[in-house]
Amino acid sequence: MRWILRILFGLVFGGIFIGFYVKNNLDFALGQKIIGFHVLGGVLIYLPLFLYHRWKGKSLKDYTLTPENIKRIKERLEVTSKRGKKNKSL
Numbered sequence: 001m002r003w004i005l006r007i008l009f010g011l012v013f014g015g016i017f018i019g020f021y022v023k024n025n026l027d028f029a030l031g032q033k034i035i036g037f038h039v040l041g042g043v044l045i046y047l048p049l050f051l052y053h054r055w056k057g058k059s060l061k062d063y064t065l066t067p068e069n070i071k072r073i074k075e076r077l078e079v080t081s082k083r084g085k086k087n088k089s090l
Contacts, residue, residue: 001053008049012042 015038023031 001049005046005050005053008046012038012046015041 016035019031019034019036019038021031022034
């Protein structure tokens with residue numbers, strides 16, 4: 001999957017680069033179309049595959065603000081603020 005993503009990224013990036021070249025040197029309208037198609041392909045094909053690859057095997061609960069996570073964050077902030085006060089008095 002990693003190699004597929006790298007190849008697709010290269011194709012999207014290369015196509016955009018080629019589109020800018022065509023737009024500036026050969027035909028403005030054709031260059032705009034090439035850029036547009038490659039951006040659209042990047043958004044509709046590459047982005048969902050990339051997100052699926054990165055989120056595979058991870059729990060969404062770890063990244064959402066549930067009451068448990070908010071409580072844990074507040075406890076960590078209290079501990080770090082107490083540590084900061086101790087260090088400043090030294």
